[in-house]
Amino acid sequence: MHPRIRQAAVLVLRPAARSVSLVTAADFLGAHRCADRLLRMNGEDLASLEVAASHGGGRVHLRMQRHGGADQIARQVGDGGLWGFEPPLPALFVELARSSDGVVVDVGANTGLYALLAAASNRAVHVHAVEPLPALAELLDANVTLNGRLARRIHRHQVALSDRTGTAMLYLPAPCGTIVETSASLDPAFKEEIATAVEVETRTLDDLWLAIGRPQIGIVKVDTEGTEHLVLRGAARVLAASQPIVVCEVLPRAAFGELTERLAASGYLDVRLRTDGLVVGTRVGYDPDAWNHAFVPRAKRSAFEAAARAAGVPVVHVVSD
Secondary structure (H helix, E strand, O other), X not given: OOHHHHHHHHHHHOHXXXXXXXXXXXXXXXXXXXXXXXXXXXXXXXXXXXXXXXXOOOEEXXXXXXXXXXXXXXXXXXXXXXXXXXXXXXHHHHHHHHOOOOEEEEEOOOOOHHHHHHHXXXXXXXXXXXXXXXXXXXXXXXXXXXXXXXXXXXXXXXXXXXXXXXXXXXXXXXXXXXXXOOOOEOOOOOOOXXXXXXXXXXXXXXXXXXXXXXXXXXXXXXXXXXXXHHHHHOOHHHXXXXXXXXXXXXXXXXXXXXXXXXXXXXXXXXXXXXXOEEEEEOOOOOOOOOOEEEXXXXXXHHHHHHHHHHXXXXXXXXXXX
């Protein structure tokens, strides 16, 4: 049996995943490709993705510009659906967004995948998408505009989040052929070779939160190429007031000690998002099979694990540390 078919069958039949819809299984099987192929047959350079929405139900059809395959994120979700790009996060993110009781903040929004998924999955949610790199901010704006009504609930901020408000240099690696460069960092050592740097505005998440009216924040996604600890350092008031679930990239050079201390002080658990399931613990460490982690308030652990099961991601291991 083909591995993708076997994995879809497991999602439908496994007792722990009985809440997983047949739509999720169909996504595994590549059913979403039909719409994607139709777009390309019509000469449209677009990737297509559908998600089921809460608050009114129905399905929402998302589109992202492929740029001839240069946008790797659009290409991978167009070809593989929710499990085609950095699994299992997109499928889990959809389930978390569906049940979110507050604003979603996407820090390092890139070309807009997670911002679009959040807005599409929950018709009541507003998304604040933060992307400092000018070229990426343009692509993000284009993708948001492409999705019509969703644009009303996605608010874009061309700024870098860190632990202080002001300005800083944003460092970019050398371009890789025609591929859209999606990595940039306030850390000059995040790549061995830096091609250029641009000055950008910086803000703290706390300052952004105050500026948008101190809403309840349900989810924060942070992908800033090694400076995630600085984003959280500037988010103390948000963490205390809203206790959001934080989805965070954790790379080999991450500030593991500071992240662990901050989670402990805020009453959070670390959950490694592995493709074979969740690993729950209290210490943040690098896992080559889980570059994405979720930092989950202890009080929200049950709800988080329910969302994971709905996405077809079991809890496989609990670390006593």
